[in-house]
Amino acid sequence: MKRALTPGTFDPVTSGHLDVITRAAQLVDEVVVAVAASPKKNPLFTLEERTELVRQATAHLPNVRVEPFDELLVTFARKMDATVVVKGLRAITDFEYEFQMTAINYQLSPALETLFIMSPPQYMYLSSSVVREVASLHGDLEQFVPPCVKEALERKFAATATNG
Secondary structure (H helix, E strand, O other), X not given: OOEEEEEEOOXXXXXXXXHHHHHHHOOOOEEEEXXXXXXXXXXXXXXXXXXXXXXXHOOOOOOEEEEEEOOOHHHHHHHHOOOEEEEEEOOHHHHHHHHHHHHHHHHHOOOOEEEEEEOOHHHOOOOHHHHHHXXXXXXXXXXXXXXXXXXXXXXXXXHHHHHO
């Protein structure tokens, strides 16, 4: 069985992330969406919330499962028996960062391959940080995130508006 990891912070999961996950699911037997704890990024959603949102957003994909992790990606890949990491690329800035990460991962685990999937034009500039900004200003999120994430963002920012 060919198993791939698709890692990320997913704060929140976007339509661009779902595009990468869906396309990866067509290439391998199973995709494990690896939701990173990423405490240094100070995420808006907790690890549990992000994991649950990704589960809801990928529920229609039978060969996708979602797992949280808080260790080196190569360590988690070994635990999951994954042989490939699938990442999305949007712009040249993504490439520079991902190139560095791929080189480090290769040094730590030469058997773990990295596969890049290019973003289609409609998601080229979509990021979780842009989505959070639009949500914080109560903009229309429908084209950027799945319905479960739209609802979660609206709840989160309604709560911060009433508490702040």
